Amino acid sequence: MSNMIDFSIHQLRELLSRRxxxxxxxxxxxxxxxxxxxxxxxxxITVTPDHALDMAEAADRRIGRGxxxxxxTGIPVAVKDVLCTRGIRTTCASRMLENFVPxxxxxxxxxxxxxxAVMLGKVNxxxxxxxxxxxxxxxxxxxxxxxxxxxxxxxxxxxxxxxAARLCAGSIGSDTGGSIRQPGSHCxxxxxxxxxxxxxxxxxxxFASSLDQVGPLARNVTDCAILLQAISGYDPxxxxxxxxxxxxxxxxxxxxxxxxxxxLPREYFISGLDPEVEDAVRRGVSILESQGAEVxxxxxxxxxxxVAAYYIVAPAEASSNLSRYDGVKYGLRAPExxxxxxMYKKTRSMGFGPEVKTRIMLGTYSLSSGxxxxxxxxxxxxxxxxxxxxxxxxxxCDVIAAPTAxxxxxxxxxxxxxxxxxxxxxxxxxxxxLAGLPGMSVPVGMSSxxxxxxxxxxxxxxxxxxxxxxxxxxELEAGLEGQLPDL
Amino acid sequence: MKITRSETEHVAGLARLSFExxxxxxxxxxxxxxxxxxxxxxxxxxxxxxxxTHSLELTNAFRDDEVKPSLPNExxxxxxxxxxxxxxxxxxxx
Numbered sequence: 001m002s003n004m005i006d007f008s009i010h011q012l013r014e015l016l017s018r019r020x021x022x023x024x025x026x027x028x029x030x031x032x033x034x035x036x037x038x039x040x041x042x043x044x045i046t047v048t049p050d051h052a053l054d055m056a057e058a059a060d061r062r063i064g065r066g067x068x069x070x071x072x073t074g075i076p077v078a079v080k081d082v083l084c085t086r087g088i089r090t091t092c093a094s095r096m097l098e099n100f101v102p103x104x105x106x107x108x109x110x111x112x113x114x115x116x117a118v119m120l121g122k123v124n125x126x127x128x129x130x131x132x133x134x135x136x137x138x139x140x141x142x143x144x145x146x147x148x149x150x151x152x153x154x155x156x157x158x159x160x161x162x163x164a165a166r167l168c169a170g171s172i173g174s175d176t177g178g179s180i181r182q183p184g185s186h187c188x189x190x191x192x193x194x195x196x197x198x199x200x201x202x203x204x205x206x207f208a209s210s211l212d213q214v215g216p217l218a219r220n221v222t223d224c225a226i227l228l229q230a231i232s233g234y235d236p237x238x239x240x241x242x243x244x245x246x247x248x249x250x251x252x253x254x255x256x257x258x259x260x261x262x263x264l265p266r267e268y269f270i271s272g273l274d275p276e277v278e279d280a281v282r283r284g285v286s287i288l289e290s291q292g293a294e295v296x297x298x299x300x301x302x303x304x305x306x307v308a309a310y311y312i313v314a315p316a317e318a319s320s321n322l323s324r325y326d327g328v329k330y331g332l333r334a335p336e337x338x339x340x341x342x343m344y345k346k347t348r349s350m351g352f353g354p355e356v357k358t359r360i361m362l363g364t365y366s367l368s369s370g371x372x373x374x375x376x377x378x379x380x381x382x383x384x385x386x387x388x389x390x391x392x393x394x395x396x397c398d399v400i401a402a403p404t405a406x407x408x409x410x411x412x413x414x415x416x417x418x419x420x421x422x423x424x425x426x427x428x429x430x431x432x433x434l435a436g437l438p439g440m441s442v443p444v445g446m447s448s449x450x451x452x453x454x455x456x457x458x459x460x461x462x463x464x465x466x467x468x469x470x471x472x473x474x475e476l477e478a479g480l481e482g483q484l485p486d487l
Numbered sequence: 488m489k490i491t492r493s494e495t496e497h498v499a500g501l502a503r504l505s506f507e508x509x510x511x512x513x514x515x516x517x518x519x520x521x522x523x524x525x526x527x528x529x530x531x532x533x534x535x536x537x538x539x540t541h542s543l544e545l546t547n548a549f550r551d552d553e554v555k556p557s558l559p560n561e562x563x564x565x566x567x568x569x570x571x572x573x574x575x576x577x578x579x580x581x
Contacts, residue, residue: 101565103565308528327568340579345504361504364498381539383539385531
């Protein structure tokens with residue numbers, strides 16, 4: 001079979017299990033396509049062909065024996081280069097970690113391995129996951145597969161572009177302020193940020209520990225549910241992972257939404273929202289309605305303060321987390337210095353890119369003596385208000401529907417010199433992280449320029465099934481099936 | 488202006504970063520733009536609002552104090568920029 005890369009995960013599962021194809025053949029087709037296409041897209045930082053083919057052979061043996069077969073056994077996936085992979089370099093798209101080879105794997109990576117998934121390689125991102133365009137990678141930018149002049153979104157831009165360009169069957173990203181959902185929206189793929197605590201953060205290189213969460217990016221909602229299932233669950237190695245049962249996520253995927261109440265937050269439909277995005281999102285909402293959901297207007301009154309609160313909280317946590325890069329235990333060390341302090345300063349100034357330095361400075365300033373109350377404490381109080389907004393809203397509705405991003409993808413270089421403009425493009429995705437809630441982006445339309453538009457769904461803590469159900473129903477009726485970027 | 492050049496230099500010292508003269512100008516400008524935007528939060532009266540540092544109501548995750556396997560010395564040192572005799576090498580401190 002020559003077109004295996006066109007099949008989605010649940011279709012491949014059947015073909016593999018019936019032994020109509022082998023994981024080795026499938027993996028080879030992906031590796032060939034990466035060779036052929038990724039020079040233009042730039043989704044991967046490190047491709048691991050030998051490792052992938054070893055994993056594929058092992059998966060084929062498992063399938064041959066008919067033992068220990070999981071939904072992802074033999075399926076080729078890509079992993080954001082922010083998750084540690086034992087023996088395979090993990091760079092965080094930073095010069096600081098350019099040659100870092102972790103001695104252990106992130107729990108998410110171990111889970112995928114145990115279930116027999118095949119890792120094709122590590123994909124690109126904004127340095128240390130700080131950014132919304134993947135232009136902040138220290139190595140190279142990633143381009144949007146739908147139009148190579150445009151950014152794929154970020155920070156999980158490599159994960160989203162790899163899925164859209166069929167350079168993997170599915171991928172793993174991380175989301176601190178929208179870094180799975182926004183690139184998902186811009187690349188026309190499904191992306192989910194699970195509830196804080198749903199997925200282990202052990203081995204995820206920390207950016208902002210109270211906001212970071214690992215999650216899947218996929219070609220469709222069913223594949224997203226399969227990937228979420230594979231990575232979810234309590235992990236004793238992450239004390240913030242939740243000791244809760246994991247439901248059967250694919251079981252939530254059924255046509256019809258009778259009994260579901262969908263809230264439309266008026267603060268998300270504001271001037272500045274691209275009219276094509278608004279039209280597409282409203283079309284998505286009418287699909288939810290035609291599938292049986294009741295639509296009500298709601299209010300999330302503190303939405304306009306979320307960006308300011310986030311850009312205090314996240315850099316504050318980052319400035320603390322990134323203090324570990326001191327040139328001693330791993331990572332870069334400056335070649336010349338006269339004393340310890342100079343070694344720290346030279347190492348960090350060489351190793352970090354401009355955006356990472358800006359955020360470390362911002363965080364250090366807001367936590368410094370005399371400013372703590374005015375910035376960090378104030379932002380943490382606003383975080384409470386934003387969380388209470390959601391609590392009130394979920395008394396009236398099950399799921400909130402909104403745009404994922406205020407506009408489709410922008411051109412490479414268009415916003416890279418204007419940090420504030422770029423920060424404001426995260427306005428619709430940030431509140432969910434501050435409140436620790438699950439959020440999801442599902443493709444809902446295309447702009448007149450041929451760029452994808454996503455609809456965002458949000459729900460209460462550990463209510464991922466409701467998101468999947470709503471997204472599944474949008475996908476059934478959105479009429480986007482079979483639309484692929486031309487590469 | 489929220490932050491001056493010399494405050495930027497002070498914060499850079501705290502963050503163990505160093506900048507060239509022109510970089511200090513640039514970063515002071517960027518920080519000011521962002522910090523001025525943060526003033527928006529002052530519109531909100533937050534007196535009596537409990538600060539939130541975490542979204543889950545988790546308490547301390549206790550476990551039994553049992554010895555478990557840890558990284559062998561060799562692997563723990565594998566990524567060290569400089570090492571000697573099973574230890575990290577750092578510049579002289581005292």
